[in-house]
Amino acid sequence: MVILEYTVEKPLNREPPLEKLISSFITEDGYDRNHGPIPYIDGAAHRVCVYGAVKNILSLSIDDLTSLPQHNVICALQCAGNRRHTMRTKLKEVQGIDWFDGAVMNCRWRGPRLRDVLLKAGIDIAREKWKDAHVAFACFQTPCQEDEWYGASIELERAMREDADVILALEMNGHALTPNHGYPVRVVTPGIAGARSVKWLDRITIQLTESPNFYQQHDYKILPEEADCAETAKDFWNKVPAIQDMPVNSVIAVPASGSRVEVDSKGMVEVKGYALPSGEDGPVVKVEVSADGGETWEDAELIRAGEMAEESTSLKWAWCLWRTKIRLEKGKEKKLLSRATDKGGNVQTPCPKWNLRGVAYNGYGEAKDLEVF
Numbered sequence: 560m561v562i563l564e565y566t567v568e569k570p571l572n573r574e575p576p577l578e579k580l581i582s583s584f585i586t587e588d589g590y591d592r593n594h595g596p597i598p599y600i601d602g603a604a605h606r607v608c609v610y611g612a613v614k615n616i617l618s619l620s621i622d623d624l625t626s627l628p629q630h631n632v633i634c635a636l637q638c639a640g641n642r643r644h645t646m647r648t649k650l651k652e653v654q655g656i657d658w659f660d661g662a663v664m665n666c667r668w669r670g671p672r673l674r675d676v677l678l679k680a681g682i683d684i685a686r687e688k689w690k691d692a693h694v695a696f697a698c699f700q701t702p703c704q705e706d707e708w709y710g711a712s713i714e715l716e717r718a719m720r721e722d723a724d725v726i727l728a729l730e731m732n733g734h735a736l737t738p739n740h741g742y743p744v745r746v747v748t749p750g751i752a753g754a755r756s757v758k759w760l761d762r763i764t765i766q767l768t769e770s771p772n773f774y775q776q777h778d779y780k781i782l783p784e785e786a787d788c789a790e791t792a793k794d795f796w797n798k799v800p801a802i803q804d805m806p807v808n809s810v811i812a813v814p815a816s817g818s819r820v821e822v823d824s825k826g827m828v829e830v831k832g833y834a835l836p837s838g839e840d841g842p843v844v845k846v847e848v849s850a851d852g853g854e855t856w857e858d859a860e861l862i863r864a865g866e867m868a869e870e871s872t873s874l875k876w877a878w879c880l881w882r883t884k885i886r887l888e889k890g891k892e893k894k895l896l897s898r899a900t901d902k903g904g905n906v907q908t909p910c911p912k913w914n915l916r917g918v919a920y921n922g923y924g925e926a927k928d929l930e931v932f
């Protein structure tokens with residue numbers, strides 16, 4: 560029997576305070592995003608089945624997954640709705656949980672590569688057709704708010720690329736996953752929206768269509784501006800692609816909007832935050848800060864590199880913590896902006912277009928209404 564915590568109507572959704580979130584490179588106590596209750600699963604009895612266009616249907620125990628080569632990935636996992644509050648308040652009302660900037664966590668994940676599991680099953684699709692195929696992930700352990708189960712999919716081509724680092728994570732930060740983060744096994748899709756990193760995974764299917772699940776088909780899409788209510792959105796759900804890669808982003812955590820900040824003896828204020836690369840184009844290579852509304856920019860110091868020197872794992876998927884000191888005039892209603900650039904040359908935009916679900920917001924990071932004294 561699977562014990563459930565929380566209900567379908569009231570799932571656990573929470574984010575840590577931003578200043579705490581950026582206090583360490585590896586996130587120990589990250590956000591929770593659930594579309595239904597949290598199942599407490601018996602790891603010893605759990606099975607992951609591999610179905611669809613495969614030569615051998617597999618039913619894998621956690622021991623089977625542990626006996627495959629294990630792979631480490633440090634990556635940021637973020638909800639596509641992260642920063643929705645800014646889109647809602649800056650542009651126009653949107654639908655969805657009022658996430659501030661904390662629906663992201665940077666963790667060390669460990670488990671077999673999805674690729675190795677699919678090779679074990681044998682892919683029954685010609686190599687040249689992989690680009691049209693998908694790997695669907697499902698969890699049937701609990702019903703969700705808008706569907707009987709939770710599901711998502713990514714492209715087969717991406718799943719099979721060794722350098723895409725998609726894994727079936729058994730561990731997070733050196734320990735078995737906790738129930739809220741997917742025990743005993745979850746998918747981790749680096750660079751791709753958190754919605755595709757299916758928790759409590761129990762089925763993998765190779766197929767020629769995307770996952771039919773509600774959360775792949777009718778949520779987590781950047782609808783065009785014409786889709787401005789549930790009714791007008793109906794025409795677009797099957798035309799607009801599901802979000803996969805997340806865009807380059809940065810936020811200012813300190814000072815917090817609305818706070819009082821004291822300048823130091825040189826008239827400077829300390830500014831800190833995090834930055835995220837776009838999809839596969841990481842790592843973040845530059846973060847700039849502006850105290851004059853974006854007229855001039857100063858480079859921030861990227862903290863990541865030194866701290867992680869002992870790591871052999873690539874930091875391409877990781878977030879980047881940053882800090883700097885910038886001159887700020889005394890007075891009220893002062894504002895700071897941040898802007899990230901990644902290795903692929905993607906630069907954060909001042910403000911993306913409004914979309915009904917308020918997803919993938921990546922306007923400049925902002926600390927506003929500061930009282931500087």
Ligand SMILES: Nc1nc2c(c(=O)[nH]1)N[C@H]1C(S)=C(S)[C@@H](COP(=O)(O)O)O[C@H]1N2
Pocket residue numbers: 589590591592593594595637638639698709739740741752753754755756757758759
């Ligand atoms: N089975 C299942 N997997 C899921 C979800 C869910 O509700 N059920 N939520 C998804 C979403 S939208 C996000 S952003 C991440 C959140 O992961 P976390 O709760 O470990 O932070 O898990 C994804 N995987």
Ligand SMILES: [Mo]
Pocket residue numbers: 592637638639640753754
């Ligand atoms: Mo999400």
